[in-house]
Amino acid sequence: MANETVFKRYSQNPIITSAAVPDANVIMNSAVVKFKNAYAGVFRVDSQEMVMELHVGFSQDAINWDIQPQRMKLTGKVPKDIPCGMGYDPRITKIGDTYYITWCYYPTPGPSIGLASTKDFKKFTQLSTILLPYNRNAVLFPRKIDGKFALLHRPSDNGHTPFGDIFYATSPDMINWGNHEFVFGRTSGWQMTKVGAGPTPIETKDGWVILYHGVHTTCNGFVYSMGGAILDLDQPWKVKYRTKRYLLAPTELYERVGFVPNVVFPTAAILNEKTNQIDVFYGAADTCVCLASADFGEVVKFIKKNSY
Ligand code: BMA
Numbered sequence: 001m002a003n004e005t006v007f008k009r010y011s012q013n014p015i016i017t018s019a020a021v022p023d024a025n026v027i028m029n030s031a032v033v034k035f036k037n038a039y040a041g042v043f044r045v046d047s048q049e050m051v052m053e054l055h056v057g058f059s060q061d062a063i064n065w066d067i068q069p070q071r072m073k074l075t076g077k078v079p080k081d082i083p084c085g086m087g088y089d090p091r092i093t094k095i096g097d098t099y100y101i102t103w104c105y106y107p108t109p110g111p112s113i114g115l116a117s118t119k120d121f122k123k124f125t126q127l128s129t130i131l132l133p134y135n136r137n138a139v140l141f142p143r144k145i146d147g148k149f150a151l152l153h154r155p156s157d158n159g160h161t162p163f164g165d166i167f168y169a170t171s172p173d174m175i176n177w178g179n180h181e182f183v184f185g186r187t188s189g190w191q192m193t194k195v196g197a198g199p200t201p202i203e204t205k206d207g208w209v210i211l212y213h214g215v216h217t218t219c220n221g222f223v224y225s226m227g228g229a230i231l232d233l234d235q236p237w238k239v240k241y242r243t244k245r246y247l248l249a250p251t252e253l254y255e256r257v258g259f260v261p262n263v264v265f266p267t268a269a270i271l272n273e274k275t276n277q278i279d280v281f282y283g284a285a286d287t288c289v290c291l292a293s294a295d296f297g298e299v300v301k302f303i304k305k306n307s308y
Helices: 296-305
Strands: 024-035 038-047 052-059 065-067 074-076 088-095 098-105 112-118 124-131 135-140 149-155 166-171 178-184 194-197 202-204 207-218 221-231 239-242 264-271 277-284 288-295
Touching (some): 024 052, 024 098, 024 264, 024 277, 038 065, 038 098, 149 194, 207 296, 221 264, 239 296, 288 296
Parallel strands (some): 024 088, 024 288
Antiparallel strands (some): 024 038, 052 065, 098 112, 112 124, 135 149, 194 207, 221 239, 264 277
């Protein structure tokens, strides 16, 4: 296909459309992980009322998904007056035997980041609202760094934010977050306007490999593409490499045409440790979920070779 780098699109894309849930308007930016001997996920389902909801789903092969028709149920510290299971752009990170979900929602007048945990994808416990307005996306690292939980996040504003940079924060207990460090910001070209973290960082001997979205502003609006970076293992706010070329940009019809045109928005990655293949799940045109795959070694090489 045109404009491909090391990532090749799945020939049967999109893998999930609004047909997967009754009354869905779109199903897009969603989080999936390995779970037992199969896969589980939390999906962003925007309803036909144009309300953003989270739904749980399961799959045997990570391609064919059964997504529950009802919203995800949360117990725990769910803010009063917020319909349970509302929100968007979830990420899932496994730490030990627990899966943590971070997502954006509105317990206040502005976008904030919620945190919930589950062990079985049946019972979800909300732990807290971990980042106050205005913040639109956050993803946890899969282990403690220097004795603390860690995440990447992206401060925002209340609208279609015309800026956005990636920050690092830590917590002793998953509830109280601070020690913010700037990681990297917008530069030029496909990432000239804003950047935001995507799937859970992957630990390698070279550092934490991250995939992120970058936004270009055209006379016709924003264009969202995917890039990659490698962050220092012990001090992840130190950027070792970062792609100057994109890894994947809206090119196919399902990426260029949809509810919001020209969007490739990566939110999950599954690395097969036997084959070293990485599968990236991304929202396309704010309409559907797509898959692109690569040899992970080639991704690391690409990031190093095409770095600023
Ligand atoms: C961002 C988020 C994403 C969306 C993207 C493109 O600000 O709202 O959910 O995919 O815009 O519309």
